[in-house]
Amino acid sequence: MSTQRMGCCYAGGPGVQLTWMDAKVGDWVVTPRTGKPVEINALWINALQTYGGIRKVARKTGRDV
Secondary structure (H helix, E strand, O other): OEEOOOOOEEEOOOOOOOOOOOOEEOOEEOOOOOEOOHHHHHHHHHHHHHHHHHHHHHHHOOOOO
16 A cells, blocks of 8 residues: 555555455455545545644644644
8 A cells, every 4th residue: 555646545456355345255356446445545534634633733832743
């Protein structure tokens, strides 16, 4: 898994069950979704926004995160 220039997470490859949303039966990935899994990126963007909010509060109080 890596981040791209836009800040989105990118992961996966042929035959890989990437997240809990991907169905896999034996070696067959029924719902392959190589690329930018929306549920992972939603969590990632939320984490970045939360961190940004914490940094704003920390700066106002004279602290750094």
